[in-house]
Amino acid sequence: MLEYFVQQLINGLTLGSIYGLIAIGYTMVYGIIGMINFAHGDIFMVGSFIALATFLILTSVFGFVFLPVVLLIVLIIAMLFTSAWGWTVERFAYRPLRGSFRLAPLITAIGMSIVLQNFVQVTQGARVKPLPPQIQGGVTLMEGSTENGTILVQLSYMQMIIIFTTLFLMIGFTLLISRTSLGRAQRACEQDRKMAALLGVNVDRTISLTFVMGAALAAVAGLMFLLLYGVIDFYIGFLAGVKAFTAAVLGGIGSLPGAMLGGLAIGLIEVFWSGYFTVEYKDVAAFSILAIVLIFMPSGLLGKPEVEKV
Amino acid sequence: MSEAGQPLLRIRNVETYYGKIIALRGVDVDVFPGEIVTLIGANGAGKSTLMMTICGSPQARAGEIVYDGNDITLAPTHEIMRRGIAQSPEGRRIFPRMTVLENLQMGALLVDDEHFDGDLERIFTLFPRLKERASQRGGTLSGGEQQMLAIARALMGRPKLLLLDEPSLGLAPLIVKQIFEVIGELNKRDGLTVFLVEQNAFHALKLAHRGYVMVNGKITMSGTGADLLKREEVRAAYLEGGRH
Numbered sequence: 001m002l003e004y005f006v007q008q009l010i011n012g013l014t015l016g017s018i019y020g021l022i023a024i025g026y027t028m029v030y031g032i033i034g035m036i037n038f039a040h041g042d043i044f045m046v047g048s049f050i051a052l053a054t055f056l057i058l059t060s061v062f063g064f065v066f067l068p069v070v071l072l073i074v075l076i077i078a079m080l081f082t083s084a085w086g087w088t089v090e091r092f093a094y095r096p097l098r099g100s101f102r103l104a105p106l107i108t109a110i111g112m113s114i115v116l117q118n119f120v121q122v123t124q125g126a127r128v129k130p131l132p133p134q135i136q137g138g139v140t141l142m143e144g145s146t147e148n149g150t151i152l153v154q155l156s157y158m159q160m161i162i163i164f165t166t167l168f169l170m171i172g173f174t175l176l177i178s179r180t181s182l183g184r185a186q187r188a189c190e191q192d193r194k195m196a197a198l199l200g201v202n203v204d205r206t207i208s209l210t211f212v213m214g215a216a217l218a219a220v221a222g223l224m225f226l227l228l229y230g231v232i233d234f235y236i237g238f239l240a241g242v243k244a245f246t247a248a249v250l251g252g253i254g255s256l257p258g259a260m261l262g263g264l265a266i267g268l269i270e271v272f273w274s275g276y277f278t279v280e281y282k283d284v285a286a287f288s289i290l291a292i293v294l295i296f297m298p299s300g301l302l303g304k305p306e307v308e309k310v
Numbered sequence: 311m312s313e314a315g316q317p318l319l320r321i322r323n324v325e326t327y328y329g330k331i332i333a334l335r336g337v338d339v340d341v342f343p344g345e346i347v348t349l350i351g352a353n354g355a356g357k358s359t360l361m362m363t364i365c366g367s368p369q370a371r372a373g374e375i376v377y378d379g380n381d382i383t384l385a386p387t388h389e390i391m392r393r394g395i396a397q398s399p400e401g402r403r404i405f406p407r408m409t410v411l412e413n414l415q416m417g418a419l420l421v422d423d424e425h426f427d428g429d430l431e432r433i434f435t436l437f438p439r440l441k442e443r444a445s446q447r448g449g450t451l452s453g454g455e456q457q458m459l460a461i462a463r464a465l466m467g468r469p470k471l472l473l474l475d476e477p478s479l480g481l482a483p484l485i486v487k488q489i490f491e492v493i494g495e496l497n498k499r500d501g502l503t504v505f506l507v508e509q510n511a512f513h514a515l516k517l518a519h520r521g522y523v524m525v526n527g528k529i530t531m532s533g534t535g536a537d538l539l540k541r542e543e544v545r546a547a548y549l550e551g552g553r554h
Contacts, residue, residue, distance in 0.1 A: 181419060188405055188416050195403040197387040198365055199396075199467065200420040304407070 003144040003151045008275040009268070014159045014228070016267020017166035021221040022244035023251070023259035024173065025214025031190045031254040032210050033098070038109040039089055041241015042116035043215050047082040047222030048232045049120060052129055054078060055226075067134060071223075078219040085116075086215025087208055095204065113237075120234040128233040131226055135161065162224050169220065170260055173213075177256060186210060190254075243270075246290050252303025261301055265289075316379070318343045318471055318503050319364070324373035324383075326356075326363045333359040335527040336373065339505075341471065346497050346504040348514040348535070350548055351524035357507040358400040360524070361475050364505075365397055366390050377471070392420055396469035400476060400507075402460040406449025410440055413448050413459055417466030425468065433462045436492050453480045461489065465496070471503045472496075478510040486510065490517050511548035515539045523548075 022044050029037045054077045058064045064073075093112050097104045138156030145151070177183035188196040189206050197203050225240070226232055243266055251262025266286050273285040293301065319341040326334040333356050341347045351357050363370050364377075366387045375383045382390050391397075396417070405413050414433065418426055434441040437458045443451060451459060461477055474493070478486040490513055496502045508514035515521050515535040523531040523544060531538065538544050 181415070184408070184412060184416055185419065187408060187412075191405045191407055192403050194367060195399065195405070196416075197367060198391060198399060198403075199416050199463070200388050200391040201416075202386075202388045 001144070001146065001151070003142050003153045004275070006142060007151075007153045008271050010153070010155055010159060011275075012268035012271035013264060014162050014267070015271055016247075016264035017162050018221045018224055018228075018263075019240070019244050019247045019266050020260040020263025021166055021169065021217045021224075022240060023247040023263045024256060025218050026245050026248040027251070027253055027256060027259040028186075028210050028214050030248070032186060032207055033094075033105075034102075035094070035105045036109065036245065037094075037211075037214075038106070038241070038245075039093075039112035039116055040214065040218060041239075041244065042113045042120075042237035043082060043086055043089070044218040044222050044225075044240055044244075045232070045234065045237030046085055046116060046120065047078050047215070047219035048226045048236065049124060049129075049222075049234075050081045051075075051078040051219070051223040051226050052131060052232060055131065071134075071227075075220065075223055078223055079216040082215045082219035082222070083212040086211040086218075090208055090211040095207075113241075117234050117237065124234065126234065128231045130231050133230055134227055158228055162228065165220065165224070166260075169217065173217075174256060182206075182209070243286070246286065250290050250293055250300055252300030254304060255300070255302045258300055258302035265301075315342075317341055317376075318378060319505065320374075320376040321360075321364070322374050322376075324360070324363060324370045324375060326359055326368055327371050328359075328368070333527055334363065334370070337524075337527070337529055339522055339529065341503060341505050343470075343503055344497070344501045345520065346493070346506060346518045348506045348508055348518035348521045349524055350508055350511040350514055350521060350538075350544075352547070353509070355524045356527040357524055358475050359527075361397060361399065361473050361505075361507055364390075364473060365395065391467070394468075394470035395473065396464035396467040396471075397473040398457075398460040398464040398475060398477060399473075402453075402456045404448035404451070404456045404459055404463075406447065408448055409445050410448060410451070410459055411444045413463050414440075414466050417463035419467070421466065421468050429466055429468070433465060436465075437462055454482065454485050457481055457485075457489070461492075469502070471505065474504060474506045476507055476509060478508065478513065486513065493517065509548075511544070512539070515544075 022041065025040045026037060029035060051074050054074045055070065058070050058073060064070045089112055093108050094105050097108055135158045138154050140152050140154055142153035143150060177186065185196065185201045185206050188201055189203055193203050225236065244263065247262035247266045248259045250265055251258030251260070269286045269289055270282045273282045317340040321337055321339040324334055324337045325332065337360060349357050349360065362368065364375060366382065366385055370383050374381055377393060377395065405416065414430060418429065439455055440458055440462055443455060448456065448459065457477060461474065464472060477489050493504055494517055497504055506514055506518065515538050518535040521533065521535050521538045522529050523538065531541065531544065
């Protein structure tokens, strides 16, 4: 059944795009300061809450109705506020610990994750927050018939928006990192922070900017998640965070294309496993594949080998 | 701008520690505009520590460092470098996963973009080897090429004061000669002020206007290059057997 396969492929790419966008935040922060920012999934959750709040304020308080404009404003505000969160977390929770032993920022990150979750739970309540579907409809790509009737392959407008936004952001980001002086400064800090400072790079500011960029992308993912699934709660950051982190490791942590590839891979594995086998075991499948890949390729699919000629 | 007679770099009584271990014990050094000054000494004497202390990494725990009339002792590294100091550091510290060109772009980070093409042309004339390797990753260069790249990267920052930490380390004598010629030429032609740390004392003292000798974190002798070359203690400790 080709149609079924194609439909799952589309669904998988959509989910994978969201994972990939979150995974970039993990991988960039790891690349530059060698730390897993366990609070990043919760930054994503905060992003989706800010998006929801902004959306409701715009539509019900100010009475905006034209959806594209509303969504654009929501996106910008969510990115701004989430970036401010990311910046604040780095500035007050991680920077004071830079230079201390390696586990300290890691433990702080877990603490920060708990703080963010509970803060949102206390201020927003523990119940799920619904948002009625905003973008409906789609296009039918294929039509096939089976013994049980016809099967349609549909690409919804929402899926299109998610896939194309992700593609656009990925291209933009890759160019930013590879071509601009900011991107060069980031890579320089990644490779030799002391030398970067000797060339006039403000290392602290560059690290802050990395957190801000990761948080902004997480906000985009948060908005997409909200629009796609229509419900959010204070706990969505945890599972999405673990998945995105897995994606970053699978792709090769520290590698930007790796994060995207890993995200797509995790998304596809989950969706195909659910589609052909059982939904209950989709996470088991995703993590098993991670384990298998790491056994044979310890630095991930696109990871850099540690050895370098000196 | 500094007036004539004012040192471009004035180091007074500087003490630097690594944790509880003292590395510099009250160092005094002056570098005047347009000079080449060399600092020689054995391994572990504290030469590289002084170079890094000038750049605020680590910062001096006592004493003062004045550059161009401003106290920079406790300024953050990136702000010190913004004032026109560039360093080619110990161990070269090339960015291994960046191309040669990107390494040079990093060197020019603080310089207006309009100068880039001209400066790059000039660097490639000085080091034609780097032009051939422009798109190769820094980590794949040979030691000598990396050394050239480290110096070139520092020059791309259009420094007023160039700090060179052992540019001759690990290089073939012919290349050492070339590099010293380049340094001498930049000094004569552009008036570039150079503070040079060397173990290769003979070459360094010949090139330099003045020199300092460092032993165990302290300056023990100073004088003109020619003067130091003649001194018995210097010859015995740093030159005999090294004069090739």
